Amino acid sequence: MKTGKSYNVPVTGHHANSLIGKKIGDTIDGIFVGLPGYKLSITGGSDKDGFCMRKDLPGPRRKQLLLTVSTGMYTTESGLRKRKAIRGNTVATDTVQINMKIVAQGPKPVEELIVKKEEKK
Numbered sequence: 001m002k003t004g005k006s007y008n009v010p011v012t013g014h015h016a017n018s019l020i021g022k023k024i025g026d027t028i029d030g031i032f033v034g035l036p037g038y039k040l041s042i043t044g045g046s047d048k049d050g051f052c053m054r055k056d057l058p059g060p061r062r063k064q065l066l067l068t069v070s071t072g073m074y075t076t077e078s079g080l081r082k083r084k085a086i087r088g089n090t091v092a093t094d095t096v097q098i099n100m101k102i103v104a105q106g107p108k109p110v111e112e113l114i115v116k117k118e119e120k121k
Contacts, residue, residue, distance in 0.1 A: 003110075003111075005111075007110065007114050009033045009114065011033055011034075015031075015033070019032060019091050020091055020093060021090065021091065022090070022091045023042070023089050023091070024042050024043065024055045024089040025041065025042065026041070026042050027041050027103060028100075030106060035113055036106060037105075037106025037107050037108070038104060038105065038106040038110075039103045039104035040100040040101065040102055041100060041102075041103045042098060042100055043099045043100060043101050044071075044099040045091065045095050045097050045098040045099055046095070046096065047062070047087045047092075047094045048094050048095075048096050051072075051085050051086060052071060052072050052086065052087060053086075053089055054086045054087065054088070055089050056089070057086055057087075057088045057089055058088055058089060058090070059088040059090055060087070060094070060095075061087075061088050062085055062086070062087050062088070063085070063086060063088065064083050064084070064085055064086075065083065065084060066082070066083050067081065067083075067086075068080070068081050072086045
């Protein structure tokens with residue numbers, strides 16, 4: 001059942017290390033974020049300084065790009081271009097937030113699995 005809800009799930013230890021090197025668009029197993037049986041797709045993220053990841057910039061590095069209205073640049077002024085810092089499409093140790101979406105459902109509802117993790121704390 002699709003509810004459209006978002007969840008914040010902290011990931012540490014060897015599960016976090018297994019995400020390093022993955023790229024935007026890669027499909028991973030849900031066990032890394034505590035959702036066994038689920039398949040998740042990486043859709044984006046940001047680094048420790050808040051710079052967003054961009055799918056068309058290869059590698060984990062941060063780079064200055066000349067941007068128009070797109071990922072990492074928003075404006076109401078027509079034709080405006082600006083040089084902005086953007087993070088590459090690969091998850092690195094500097095990445096602190098990874099956005100994912102569910103592409104394959106597991107046997108149990110997400111709400112049930114997330115609540116169980118919060119109760120353990």
